[in-house]
Amino acid sequence: xxxxxxxxxxxxxxxxxxxxxxxxxxxxxxAGEFLSIVGESGCGKTTLLFxxxxxxxxxAELVSGSVTFKGENLVTLDKSSLRAVRWRDFSVVMQxxxxxxxxxxxxxxxxxxxxxxxxxxxxxxxxKRFAEVLRLVGIDAVHLRSYAHQLSGGMRQRVMIAxxxxxxxxxxxxxxxxxxxxxxxQRSLMVQIKELQEKLGFAVIFVTHDISLVSNFSDKLIVMYxxxxxxxxxxxxxxxxxxxxxxxGLLSAFPSxxxxxxxxxGIPGSPPSLTQLPTGCPFHPRCAYAMESCxxxxxxxxxxxxxxxxCLLFENAEVxxxxx
Amino acid sequence: MTAVxxxxxxxxxxxxVRQIRRGSLVNFWQALRSSKKAIVGSGILLVFTxxxxxxxxxAHDNPSAETYLPSLGTSSAHLLGTxxxxxxxxxxVIYGTRVSLLIAIxxxxxxxxxxxxxxxxxxxxxxxxxxxxxxxxxxFLVLPAFPLMIVIAAYSKNxxxxxxxxxxxxxxxxxxxxxxxxxxxxxxxxxxLLAAQLRxxxxxxxxxxxxxxxxxxxxVASFLGAAVYAVLAAAGxxxxxxxxxxxxxxxxxxxxxxxxxxxxxGSPLWAIVPGLGIGLMGGAFALLNxxxxxxxxxxxxxxxxxxxxx
Amino acid sequence: MDQIETESASEPILSIRNLSHHFPIGRKIRxxxxxxxxxxxxxxxxxxxxxxxxxxxxxxxxxxxxLARVYRPTxxxxxxxxxxxxxxxxxxxxxxxxxxxxxxxxxxxxxxxxVHTVGHGLLRTLKLHRxxxxxxxRRDSAIATLESVGLIPASEVLNCYPYELSGGQxxxxxxxxxxxxxxxxxxxxxxxxxxxxSVRIGLLNLMTDLRNSGISMLYITHDIASxxxxxxxxxxxxxxxxxxxxxxxxxxxxxTNPYTRLLLSAVPDPMVAVKATAGDIGDPPRVxxxxxxxxxxxxxxxxxxxxxxVTPPLLPVSEGHEAACHVTMRSVGENIGA
Numbered sequence: 008x009x010x011x012x013x014x015x016x017x018x019x020x021x022x023x024x025x026x027x028x029x030x031x032x033x034x035x036x037x038a039g040e041f042l043s044i045v046g047e048s049g050c051g052k053t054t055l056l057f058x059x060x061x062x063x064x065x066x067a068e069l070v071s072g073s074v075t076f077k078g079e080n081l082v083t084l085d086k087s088s089l090r091a092v093r094w095r096d097f098s099v100v101m102q103x104x105x106x107x108x109x110x111x112x113x114x115x116x117x118x119x120x121x122x123x124x125x126x127x128x129x130x131x132x133x134x135k136r137f138a139e140v141l142r143l144v145g146i147d148a149v150h151l152r153s154y155a156h157q158l159s160g161g162m163r164q165r166v167m168i169a170x171x172x173x174x175x176x177x178x179x180x181x182x183x184x185x186x187x188x189x190x191x192x193q194r195s196l197m198v199q200i201k202e203l204q205e206k207l208g209f210a211v212i213f214v215t216h217d218i219s220l221v222s223n224f225s226d227k228l229i230v231m232y233x234x235x236x237x238x239x240x241x242x243x244x245x246x247x248x249x250x251x252x253x254x255x256g257l258l259s260a261f262p263s264x265x266x267x268x269x270x271x272x273g274i275p276g277s278p279p280s281l282t283q284l285p286t287g288c289p290f291h292p293r294c295a296y297a298m299e300s301c302x303x304x305x306x307x308x309x310x311x312x313x314x315x316x317x318c319l320l321f322e323n324a325e326v327x328x329x330x331x
Numbered sequence: 332m333t334a335v336x337x338x339x340x341x342x343x344x345x346x347x348v349r350q351i352r353r354g355s356l357v358n359f360w361q362a363l364r365s366s367k368k369a370i371v372g373s374g375i376l377l378v379f380t381x382x383x384x385x386x387x388x389x390a391h392d393n394p395s396a397e398t399y400l401p402s403l404g405t406s407s408a409h410l411l412g413t414x415x416x417x418x419x420x421x422x423x424v425i426y427g428t429r430v431s432l433l434i435a436i437x438x439x440x441x442x443x444x445x446x447x448x449x450x451x452x453x454x455x456x457x458x459x460x461x462x463x464x465x466x467x468x469x470x471f472l473v474l475p476a477f478p479l480m481i482v483i484a485a486y487s488k489n490x491x492x493x494x495x496x497x498x499x500x501x502x503x504x505x506x507x508x509x510x511x512x513x514x515x516x517x518x519x520x521x522x523x524l525l526a527a528q529l530r531x532x533x534x535x536x537x538x539x540x541x542x543x544x545x546x547x548x549x550x551v552a553s554f555l556g557a558a559v560y561a562v563l564a565a566a567g568x569x570x571x572x573x574x575x576x577x578x579x580x581x582x583x584x585x586x587x588x589x590x591x592x593x594x595x596x597g598s599p600l601w602a603i604v605p606g607l608g609i610g611l612m613g614g615a616f617a618l619l620n621x622x623x624x625x626x627x628x629x630x631x632x633x634x635x636x637x638x639x640x641x
Numbered sequence: 642m643d644q645i646e647t648e649s650a651s652e653p654i655l656s657i658r659n660l661s662h663h664f665p666i667g668r669k670i671r672x673x674x675x676x677x678x679x680x681x682x683x684x685x686x687x688x689x690x691x692x693x694x695x696x697x698x699x700x701x702x703x704x705x706x707x708l709a710r711v712y713r714p715t716x717x718x719x720x721x722x723x724x725x726x727x728x729x730x731x732x733x734x735x736x737x738x739x740x741x742x743x744x745x746x747x748x749x750x751x752x753x754x755x756v757h758t759v760g761h762g763l764l765r766t767l768k769l770h771r772x773x774x775x776x777x778x779r780r781d782s783a784i785a786t787l788e789s790v791g792l793i794p795a796s797e798v799l800n801c802y803p804y805e806l807s808g809g810q811x812x813x814x815x816x817x818x819x820x821x822x823x824x825x826x827x828x829x830x831x832x833x834x835x836x837x838x839s840v841r842i843g844l845l846n847l848m849t850d851l852r853n854s855g856i857s858m859l860y861i862t863h864d865i866a867s868x869x870x871x872x873x874x875x876x877x878x879x880x881x882x883x884x885x886x887x888x889x890x891x892x893x894x895x896x897t898n899p900y901t902r903l904l905l906s907a908v909p910d911p912m913v914a915v916k917a918t919a920g921d922i923g924d925p926p927r928v929x930x931x932x933x934x935x936x937x938x939x940x941x942x943x944x945x946x947x948x949x950x951v952t953p954p955l956l957p958v959s960e961g962h963e964a965a966c967h968v969t970m971r972s973v974g975e976n977i978g979a
Contacts, residue, residue, distance in 0.1 A: 047837040189696035194907040262870035273842030522752040544756040
């Protein structure tokens with residue numbers, strides 16, 4: 008187990024009130040595992056990602072909990088120790104490469120920057136490494152001399168991934184790296200990431216709003232809603248037998264190109280604002296199976312087979328919820 | 332009256348708009364009220380406004396009457412002493428507030444109006460019109476303001492008030508026009524403007540009802556900046572004797588004080604106090620400007636950090 | 642509804658003939674032409690949803706704007722009820738056209754003016770297009786329209802500001818503005834792409850309901866799955882050309898053009914295992930001075946000699962289904978594997 012997140016809570020403090028963006032999140036990640044964090048906008052998944060990577064800034068505050076990476080609690084590390092761990096042991100791929108890459112520097116200059124920041128001044132050796140990582144992502148080394156705007160969207164994202172691989176980290180955190188890409192480029196990038204992962208053995212935390220994108224690539228899945236983890240378990244298991252009503256709603260909201268055409272229902276209403284969360288279970292106003300207690304009791308985590316669910320329907324193990 | 336469209340009544344999945352959250356304007360006022368800069372700035376301006384409207388309540392003497400003994404020091408009768416001409420300095424300062432404030436506000440408003448018209452038109456009309464208007468703006472931007480002011484004012488014969496305002500507007504509008512044009516350009520590609528055009532709105536109406544309301548914060552900031560400029564530049568012009576030297580204003584007080592070597596002959600307050608007045612008024616507008624910026628751009632607000640518990 | 646009965650159902654609402662639109666780019670000396678849209682032929686009929694599918698650079702958004710008369714095409718013509726829209730001159734006629742063929746925008750955050758209530762645009766539209774209504778009648782009409790797109794309580798929504806509504810609700814406002822003046826065909830430019838997944842279905846269902854009440858729609862999207870969900874016909878575009886078109890099930894069941902096949906294989910489907918095809922990384926199409934020949938040839942696994950010389954024409958595959966490809970169309974009926 009290389010990463011363990013325990014009872015993590017993150018608040019956003021604003022004049023309008025305190026919004027709990029991440030509420031008692033617990034999960035673990037093994038070496039070489041591909042974990043996807045899935046949820047819609049405003050569910051707190053990006054905040055969770057940033058709190059793992061220690062990138063939070065005001066008004067976001069990590070209120071309590073720990074993020075233990077390879078035995079060390081990242082939350083309590085001081086700046087210099089954190090710098091040593093950053094990029095070497097875990098790296099981050101941002102959502103929009105166009106925003107993350109420096110527009111006035113060549114790709115090579117930015118790679119050199121990374122190496123120098125980690126004390127590797129031997130530029131000759133570094134050049135070999137640069138060519139190697141670019142080859143791994145399928146880009147010709149001649150592009151080391153290019154600027155970001157000269158590359159296509161798919162290529163830019165690949166450059167970002169190459170940069171993340173420079174120091175052979177054990178974990179790469181990705182924040183919706185494919186959302187700015189078209190469907191063909193998206194598919195190609197996902198396949199590439201999976202191949203790299205199998206070849207080099209790093210773990211991946213992949214944040215996305217598109218659950219169908221990660222269905223074929225992810226080992227484990229975490230579904231987030233309004234700051235809480237509502238379902239957590241092996242991907243196949245969740246896809247075939249979704250337990251939480253939100254997960255079911257999410258999975259049934261994707262029209263398919265195969266099979267018969269059926270009128271879908273989606274999930275009525277919209278996700279709540281984090282400053283005005285409903286009492287009890289945050290999903291209950293939109294839930295077709297809501298009971299009396301759902302509006303007062305915050306559901307605890309209940310194991311259902313290999314999957315952990317936060318839903319009062321499962322407290323009593325006899326209950327079966329329709330799950331197709 | 333027939334319904335426009337009947338889609339079998341309400342669709343199967345209506346979207347209930349729950350909890351309509353009001354209060355963005357309320358938040359704005361709250362933020363402004365809690366900003367120290369805003370409080371101080373508006374406090375100062377309120378005092379000045381009161382002095383402009385009711386100078387007689389505070390100062391009992393006629394500021395231009397040369398009725399007293401010249402160059403008196405401070406006393407209970409003359410809080411700030413008298414000038415070399417026997418005028419009560421205190422009365423002059425109080426009465427002078429009106430002219431200085433009036434110049435600041437009128438020049439500020441006219442400058443801003445001109446900036447808005449030229450800047451926003453250039454952005455929205457685009458193409459050739461934009462080219463012409465932008466070049467025009469650039470020319471005025473590049474002209475050295477102070478020499479230009481002096482030249483214009485020197486050729487006018489005692490126009491006084493009007494001339495000063497005219498000069499300030501002519502030399503001051505181009506900076507704001509540039510800024511407003513930039514912001515209008517960034518708005519130009521927003522879908523709601525195309526939507527307005529497609530539903531048939533005329534161009535001028537789009538500018539007035541769709542674009543300008545989105546620029547109020549920059550327009551207000553422009554005005555505040557123009558007011559600061561007006562206060563200082565007007566004082567400068569009056570100090571060198573341009574504009575009518577017989578009006579009661581702080582700048583002319585400085586002119587006369589300078590001409591009579593006030594600092595050397597024992598009436599230093601004749602020069603210092605109007606100077607302070609100018610500084611305070613300019614400062615008040617500037618404080619309001621900063622406060623406005625902070626409220627509009629939360630990133631500029633003072634940050635309070637808390638330690639993390641684990 | 643009266644207006645539907647008077648029109649003949651077999652006449653197209655919009656008829657697009659040889660439509661092209663080129664943008665000049667580059668410096669004055671080496672001016673190049675960006676071929677956004679080339680040689681488009683398409684008819685849009687009463688009571689159908691036609692999905693225009695393509696990636697960025699395919700020209701689909703440009704086509705929508707040409708149909709909305711935002712741009713004037715550099716070649717070809719668009720006929721509305723038989724009349725070339727480029728000849729519409731009077732303000733009244735143009736207003737009438739715009740009310741019959743309205744445009745819905747993609748971005749819920751920039752399609753509404755943040756300083757006005759959401760009722761502002763709706764009421765202004767009514768004032769400009771239906772001047773015969775009194776103020777009361779306008780308000781009533783606006784409320785009825787909001788209800789028919791599912792925004793409840795409509796009278797309160799009218800006074801809401803955009804920031805008070807969610808993305809999905811804002812897009813419904815866009816639909817409300819479009820249907821407020823009895824449109825014949827709505828141009829919907831990626832209306833759900835920027836919305837959360839669970840919200841999309843509500844709007845897609847709304848589109849289906851509108852179609853059922855007689856309003857046609859041109860649904861522009863890059864998401865072929867949602868296209869299948871709502872559309873009667875599919876039109877696939879690549880680099881400014883139409884490469885395949887036909888009834889939805891026909892095109893999806895028998896995709897003939899290699900680009901269509903590529904697009905279908907790239908759609909994420911949880912139920913289908915992934916074949917590792919790292920080959921095509923999704924390079925943007927070449928639309929600057931492309932010249933003759935198929936514009937997909939650089940990425941196409943089936944490309945031959947002819948593909949660089951002759952632009953493939955659209956030829957029939959089956960009833961109503963056409964595709965453009967030198968290779969796969971040589972023997973229609975036999976599926977040449979990709």
